[in-house]
Amino acid sequence: MDNLDNSIMRDAANFPFNEFTRPEVQERPNQEAHWLHAKKLFNPEGNDSIQQRRIIKGNPTNLFNLNDVKYQWANRIYRWMMSNFWIPEKVDLSMDMLDYNQLTPGERKAYDGILSFLVFLDSLQTNNVPQIADYITAPEVTLVLSIQDYQEAIHSQAYAYVIESVIPAARRKNVYEFWRKDKTLFERNQYIAQVYQDFIDHPSDQNFIRVLIANYLLEGLYFYNGFMFFYTLASRSICSGTSSMIRYINRDEYSHCILFENIIRSVREEYPTMISDDMVLAMFDRAVEQEINWSRYIMGDDVVGINSRTIESYTKWLANERLKSLGYLPLYPDYDHNPYMHLDKIADVSGDGHVKSNFFESTVTSYNQSSAISGWDKF
Template sequence: MDRKRIYNPSSNETLTERRVFNGNPHGILNFTKAKYQWALKLWDLMEANTWFPKEVDTTDDVRCYAHELTQAEKRMYDLVWSQLISMDSFQTNNLADNINPYITAPEINAVLSRQAYEEANHSKSYAVMVEAICDNTDLIYEMEKHDDVLREKNDYISSVYAELAGEVTDEKLLLAMVANQILEGVYFYSGFTAIYSLARAGKMLGSAQMIRFIQRDEITHLLLFQNMINSVRTERPDLFTPEMEAKIYDMFKKAGELEIKWGKYITQNQIMGFTDDIIEQYIQYLIDQRLVAIGLKRLYNVAHPIKWVDDFAKFNDQKSNFFEAKVTNYSKGSISFDDF
């Protein structure tokens, strides 16, 4: 598969001929003519939810980190930011370098570009939090050099993306979309929930508010890749062979193992309401939700074990179920839709 041409005036591709990849795009972005209406809705939603890290007041978190967190909580807090910093750093580059160059629908190109900006904005938010609150900023940004468990997780995530550095095939690009769905819908969640567990105990409330902003973005990113995968399923059903589906299930299983290991590692059974058993069941629940969203079967058939997390993820009058990836209303916008 070749990278798409930036400008291709000889293209006669019609809207009905447009494809997620392997199309023949003109290179002109026209928001009034789009095949993938879900991409336009996502663009409007992401635009309506624009936010900046300076909107979050972290003053009380500085005091809380220094005087109220236990050593176990402080360790967990530092490790969470190290992991989130790594993943958003990966994603900012991955979207621009490995994914978008091969996507041939201009409206999807636009949303991927918007996502890349949001991932960088998340990195800015982490810098705000870490610089203001944590004891050792440099250590947090270089934690993977010192922590084997973090390094294992980062190495695996980056290795999946690195496969695109060679010859790109239809199958590889589909698996890269799945890898992005996993990152947006599984890998972030131990970290998110760890911060919410502190807020549930009345601690680090500013940090929890920052996570709400970030998670609100991540759900749109998850919806983006779920819709990309489902659109490819419609356009290229030949790609969804039993062998391909087996690879996808294996990717989810491996991701689940890593995220469960990470969640147990950062909490060490010392965080109230966030035990090893809960972490395992929670990640398995998320994996089942993500699989169903792309037309596959559940692996674990478990219930959501910590529904209190849903309340912490809510945003003012926002009514959403982040874990089923269904958005009905957002506090900064009036857009309402259920077709995701």
């Protein structure tokens, strides 16, 4: 990884106060004079000048001229996301099936249920990100969204690999169908999916803001109790391969969270009356309630290192962090501590490689897998 890429990863590790969270905006157009619209695919009458470029409601030609960029944060995030290239099948899961068979019934329920939830979320994202990109009128931001969409597809590939490699054949179909059969998970997924569908059916200003906030919550809050479950298992040297896979996915989702943080900030800078603070806080509060209820339902007090109290503390602490990154005060001021801080080195989101070697001795994944394609320039 070159010096620029190293600096990108260091900046990302300073979340929430890093350079990604400072969108460059030159002027604010009159919101009332601009209506939300999907951009034209072929638009020779468009104007790509920096002065006229807008995050939404602009008039682009859709030409990607990456030497003429207004939103410099998009350029940096693009480089960062590209440096996270990885291949699911490179992760060794050969020992995880043995570990899976030794899980307690409660741990096995959590393993299957959390995977089902994650599969659904990333399937949803793969279909939804292009819907948002249709309304983004800054080419450099559209380009980053295309990388996100690609990564969401890789995540689906990764989950399929885990399910096929670890879970017995008789249980696999239930993992894929659990979201539809289980009432709690169905209701959990229905809320976020309905926000997305409302925007597709009625692409208004308000529904667009709701879909941006919902994406930010999905990428920055919904995944994380599930991630902590796999890291907790890894801390006991259980299902280390699955945890390695989750670390890759976690790193990607973190970059997606930073991406939507910047999109939201840029929209608010350019169209300050579009975003209702009350709506944002209400969506956060509902998301936190749902995340706590789901996590308690699927894990409860049946997993060593996780219980109802830590689930609530972690979820509210994380929501506060995400809100602060958007410029809001904490919604839950009494929750200022991460109860899973001891798992940070296992998560290794910044890519510094601080991983206990015996957790992941089967396949060390703290390196950048893009090295696997180095040398292609010779062709």
